[in-house]
Amino acid sequence: MTLAGLSGVLLLATLPTSASGGLPLFATNIGRGQVYQGAEWSLAVAPIAVIALSLVLVRWWPYLIVAGGLAAGWVLVAPDVTGYLVRLCLTTVPQATILVGVLGCAQSLLRRGAPGLGAAMAGLALGARLVGSTIGGLLAVYYQPGSGYLVAMHAMVVVGLAGAVAALWTLRRGDPAADGPADREAAPAGRWQRWRLPLAGTLAVTLAVPLSQLDTSDVAALMGVDAFTLQRHPYAQVAMIGAVTLVVAAGLAALGGLWSLGGALTAAVAQVAVAAPLSLATGALAFAGPARWLGALAGLVLGVLAVLSRWRVAMAGSLAVAAATSVFIAHAATTGSPERIAEQHRVVPGLLMMVLVVAAGTAVAGAAAPPLNRTGAIPAALGPLAAVIATGGTQTLQATYLETDGGTSSNSHLTTSGLLLLVAGAAVAGLGVAHYLTERWAQRQRAEQIRQEAATAERDRLARPIHDGVLQVLAMVQRQGAEAGASGTQLAALAGLAGEQEAALRKLLAGGGTLVPPARGSGGTDLRTALTGLAAPGIEVAAPAQEVPLAEVKARELVAAVRAALDNVRRHAGDGARVWILLEDEGDGVRVTVRDDGAGFAPGRLDEAQRHGRLGVAQSMRGRITDLKGTMSIESSPGQGTEVEFWVPRGI
Structure with a gap:
C-alpha cells in the first residue's frame, strides 16, 4: 500500500505544474471571455468528469494512480502524435487521478492505524507538486524535446508506474478503508456524507467553466462598476473573479462538513502562501545547477519528518513560522525589493527560503489530514476543494499588486505571503486542537458507555443470587x-x-x-449426578447411564438455572403438576430440558413479568445461561404446560 502511494507521489512530481496549487484548473488559466467551440468543450468537460469519477471511485485508488501514470506517460512519450486538444486535456487528467489516488492512500493508512504514514502521504501529495514546480516550467516537457529534464521525467514516470503496478496486485479488489466516512453504517446520515463530498469537489471544479467565460463587461456588470475602469486595472478584474471563486468554493467545502471546510481552507492557505516565495527562490537558483531541486527535495524530506512524528501539529506550525520569518527577513534585507534576490541570483537566501517554504507547505498539508479521517474528507477536501480555493485566493491577492497610481507593483509582496504562512500555521494548530478535543470527548463517551455496560452486567450478576x-x-x-x-x-x-x-x-x-458462591476452580464435575439429586415426588430425571462431565462453574450455574425453572413450576404450574428433566450429552455441549404439564402461560407474559420487576426468567435462568455463552428457549401455551431448554457449550 505504501509502495503504491509513493509511486503516485513520484508521478505527481513529473507532471507540469505551478507553485500555486496542488491541482491547477486549466480552464481558469486560458483567459477571460473564453468561448468554447465544438471539440474545445473537452477542455472543460474532461477534467470535471475525471475528477468526479475519481472521487466516486476513491476505493479503487491504486487503479487511479496507474491510469494517471499511463496518461502522463503517453503525453511524455508521444507529444507530437497526440492531438492539441487531447494533449491539453491530458495535462489535467493525470493530475486529478493521481492526486486523488495518493490522498485515498493517505486516508486508508490513517484508517488502518498508521497516523504518521497517513499524514506523511497527504503531505507528500502537495510537497511533490511543489518539488515538481521547481524542476521545470509548466510546459517544459513540450518545448524541450531531448533535454535532460525530459529524460529525467521519462525515468520517473517509468519507475512510478512500475511501483504502482507492482503494488496493485495486493489491492486488486479495491480498498474499502479509503472510501467514505468511518461510521457511515452506524448513522443514516453517513450515506449522505458518502456522496456529498464527491459532489462538493465536482461542483467546485465546475466553477472553472462559467468563470472562464466572463469577459470585462460581464465582470463589471456583476460587480456594479464601470467596464472602462476594469480595462485600466486588469489585476482588479482577476481579483474580483478570484473573490467569487473563493467564496463559492468555501461554501461548497462547507457542504462537505465543518471538518472538510477547515481542512480545505488550511491546505489552500498554505498553497497560496508558498507561491510567491517559492517562485522567488526558484528564480534565485535558476543557474545554481542541482541546488534548486536538491533544496526542494530537502524541504520535502524535512516536512515529511515533521508530520511523521506524534507532534506533527506543533512541528507544522513551527515550520510555517520559520518560513514566514525567512520571508520577512528577505523583504527587510532588500529594503522592500525582494526581487533583487532573483535578479542577482543570491543562492544562500534563495536556498534557505526554498527549503523552509516547501517544508512548511508539506507539513501543513500533512498535519491537516488526520482530523479529516473520520468523515472521509481527505481526497475531496485536500484535493479539488483546496485547489479551487487556492486558485481563487491566488487571484484575489492580485489586487495587492496595484499601486495608488493605478500601475502594478514591482516587488513580489512577500509580506503578504509571510502573513499567510502565519495564518496557515495558526489554522493547522486550531484544526489540531479541535481534533484533539473531539477525540478526547469521544474517548470519554466510549469510557462512559463501557462503564454503564459493566455496571449493568454487575447488577445482573448480583440480581441472580x-x-x-x-x-x-x-x-x-x-x-x-x-x-x-x-x-x-x-x-x-x-x-x-x-x-x-x-x-x-x-x-x-x-x-x-x-x-x-465462590468459584472452586474450573475442574470437571458430573452433571448427571447433580441433576439426579433434584428428583422428588412429581419430578422425574432422565439422564445418560454414564457420567456427563462439565466444568464445575458451568455445572453449578446450569443446575441453579434448572432449580429456578423448578421453582417457577411450583409457583405457577398449579397443584399436581408433574415435571420431567431430560439431560443430553451432545459432545461439544450439554442440553437440559425441563418440561411440565401445568397451566402454561400466554405469549407476552414473560415481558410483562419483567416490566413488573419479576426477574426469575430474565436473571436466574436466561442471564446465567447467557454468561456461560449458551442458549435458552421457552415454549408454552395456556393449558399445554411449559418446556424450558438450556444448552451450554463445553468450551470456553
Whole structure:
C-alpha cells in the first residue's frame, strides 16, 4: 500500500505544474471571455468528469494512480502524435487521478492505524507538486524535446508506474478503508456524507467553466462598476473573479462538513502562501545547477519528518513560522525589493527560503489530514476543494499588486505571503486542537458507555443470587404465612433461612462478602449426578447411564438455572403438576430440558413479568445461561404446560 502511494507521489512530481496549487484548473488559466467551440468543450468537460469519477471511485485508488501514470506517460512519450486538444486535456487528467489516488492512500493508512504514514502521504501529495514546480516550467516537457529534464521525467514516470503496478496486485479488489466516512453504517446520515463530498469537489471544479467565460463587461456588470475602469486595472478584474471563486468554493467545502471546510481552507492557505516565495527562490537558483531541486527535495524530506512524528501539529506550525520569518527577513534585507534576490541570483537566501517554504507547505498539508479521517474528507477536501480555493485566493491577492497610481507593483509582496504562512500555521494548530478535543470527548463517551455496560452486567450478576436467595425465601415466608395451618416447625425453618439471607445481605452491604458462591476452580464435575439429586415426588430425571462431565462453574450455574425453572413450576404450574428433566450429552455441549404439564402461560407474559420487576426468567435462568455463552428457549401455551431448554457449550 505504501509502495503504491509513493509511486503516485513520484508521478505527481513529473507532471507540469505551478507553485500555486496542488491541482491547477486549466480552464481558469486560458483567459477571460473564453468561448468554447465544438471539440474545445473537452477542455472543460474532461477534467470535471475525471475528477468526479475519481472521487466516486476513491476505493479503487491504486487503479487511479496507474491510469494517471499511463496518461502522463503517453503525453511524455508521444507529444507530437497526440492531438492539441487531447494533449491539453491530458495535462489535467493525470493530475486529478493521481492526486486523488495518493490522498485515498493517505486516508486508508490513517484508517488502518498508521497516523504518521497517513499524514506523511497527504503531505507528500502537495510537497511533490511543489518539488515538481521547481524542476521545470509548466510546459517544459513540450518545448524541450531531448533535454535532460525530459529524460529525467521519462525515468520517473517509468519507475512510478512500475511501483504502482507492482503494488496493485495486493489491492486488486479495491480498498474499502479509503472510501467514505468511518461510521457511515452506524448513522443514516453517513450515506449522505458518502456522496456529498464527491459532489462538493465536482461542483467546485465546475466553477472553472462559467468563470472562464466572463469577459470585462460581464465582470463589471456583476460587480456594479464601470467596464472602462476594469480595462485600466486588469489585476482588479482577476481579483474580483478570484473573490467569487473563493467564496463559492468555501461554501461548497462547507457542504462537505465543518471538518472538510477547515481542512480545505488550511491546505489552500498554505498553497497560496508558498507561491510567491517559492517562485522567488526558484528564480534565485535558476543557474545554481542541482541546488534548486536538491533544496526542494530537502524541504520535502524535512516536512515529511515533521508530520511523521506524534507532534506533527506543533512541528507544522513551527515550520510555517520559520518560513514566514525567512520571508520577512528577505523583504527587510532588500529594503522592500525582494526581487533583487532573483535578479542577482543570491543562492544562500534563495536556498534557505526554498527549503523552509516547501517544508512548511508539506507539513501543513500533512498535519491537516488526520482530523479529516473520520468523515472521509481527505481526497475531496485536500484535493479539488483546496485547489479551487487556492486558485481563487491566488487571484484575489492580485489586487495587492496595484499601486495608488493605478500601475502594478514591482516587488513580489512577500509580506503578504509571510502573513499567510502565519495564518496557515495558526489554522493547522486550531484544526489540531479541535481534533484533539473531539477525540478526547469521544474517548470519554466510549469510557462512559463501557462503564454503564459493566455496571449493568454487575447488577445482573448480583440480581441472580438475590433472586434465588432473599427473594425466594421472602416469597416462601409470604406463602406459608398466608396458610392458616402453618406449623411451628415450618415457621422455625423459615426463620432460620431468613436469618441466613439477612446475614449474607448485611455482609454484602458492609463490603466484606458476596452473595455469589465462590468459584472452586474450573475442574470437571458430573452433571448427571447433580441433576439426579433434584428428583422428588412429581419430578422425574432422565439422564445418560454414564457420567456427563462439565466444568464445575458451568455445572453449578446450569443446575441453579434448572432449580429456578423448578421453582417457577411450583409457583405457577398449579397443584399436581408433574415435571420431567431430560439431560443430553451432545459432545461439544450439554442440553437440559425441563418440561411440565401445568397451566402454561400466554405469549407476552414473560415481558410483562419483567416490566413488573419479576426477574426469575430474565436473571436466574436466561442471564446465567447467557454468561456461560449458551442458549435458552421457552415454549408454552395456556393449558399445554411449559418446556424450558438450556444448552451450554463445553468450551470456553
